[in-house]
Amino acid sequence: MNIREDKIDNLLFPDPSELRAIKFRPNKPVILVTARVHPGETPSSYCMRGILNFLVDKKDARAMFLRKYFVIMVIPMLNPDGVYNGHYRMDTLNQNLNRYYDKPDPEKQPSCFAVRILAEYLNMEKRLFFYCDLHAHAGKKGCFFYGNALDDYIM
Numbered sequence: 001m002n003i004r005e006d007k008i009d010n011l012l013f014p015d016p017s018e019l020r021a022i023k024f025r026p027n028k029p030v031i032l033v034t035a036r037v038h039p040g041e042t043p044s045s046y047c048m049r050g051i052l053n054f055l056v057d058k059k060d061a062r063a064m065f066l067r068k069y070f071v072i073m074v075i076p077m078l079n080p081d082g083v084y085n086g087h088y089r090m091d092t093l094n095q096n097l098n099r100y101y102d103k104p105d106p107e108k109q110p111s112c113f114a115v116r117i118l119a120e121y122l123n124m125e126k127r128l129f130f131y132c133d134l135h136a137h138a139g140k141k142g143c144f145f146y147g148n149a150l151d152d153y154i155m
Contacts, residue, residue, distance in 0.1 A: 008121040011106045012114060028071045029129035030122050034115060037078040037097045040088030041136035048076050048134055070129065073118075078111045 005020040007013040013020065033051060035044040055072060057063045066072065077083060082091045089096050097112050104112035122128035 006121070009117045012117060025071050028069065028127070030127045031066070031070050031072045031129055032075075032119065032122065032131045033072065033134065034075040034078055034132075035134035036076065036080075036083060037111075037133065038089045038135060039079050039082035039086070039091075043136035044134035045076070048074070052076075071127075075111075075115065078115065 003023045003026055005023050007016075007020060033048070035048045038044075052074065054060065055063050055066060079087075079091050079097055082089075082097075085092060091097055091109075093108060095109065097109055100109040100112045101116055104110075104116055106113040119128060119131060
């Protein structure tokens with residue numbers, strides 16, 4: 001039985017006659033990994049490459065476990081125009097895209113808009129297990145995590 005992906009937003013999928021892709025493992029939870037919203041944070045690309053190399057390793061039991069029990073969605077570069085143009089933190093409209101996830105404009109911040117719609121859709125389906133957005137820091141050394149504080153945690 002081939003179930004098609006939903007047209008999660010009319011702006012992203014405006015043609016109602018166009019068929020969507022077949023849903024890939026519709027019952028598995030999803031791990032979403034994104035990188036390079038800030039073009040100058042090149043270490044995030046190296047981290048992404050490491051993640052991808054790890055995930056496709058045929059001999060690593062941890063990678064096999066993740067592939068077996070999760071769908072892993074990867075967006076390796078959220079700000080390709082900024083990267084191409086050599087910007088450090090901004091896109092071509094001189095915006096720090098990391099500040100627009102709350103209410104992204106589909107015309108001015110299309111990548112943020114698409115990621116937000118995708119995350120909301122996966123969350124609505126109760127499939128979003130983990131979301132990691134890779135960055136780098138100009139002053140901090142080593143590895144660290146920033147995260148959102150949750151007022152109410154319900155499992």
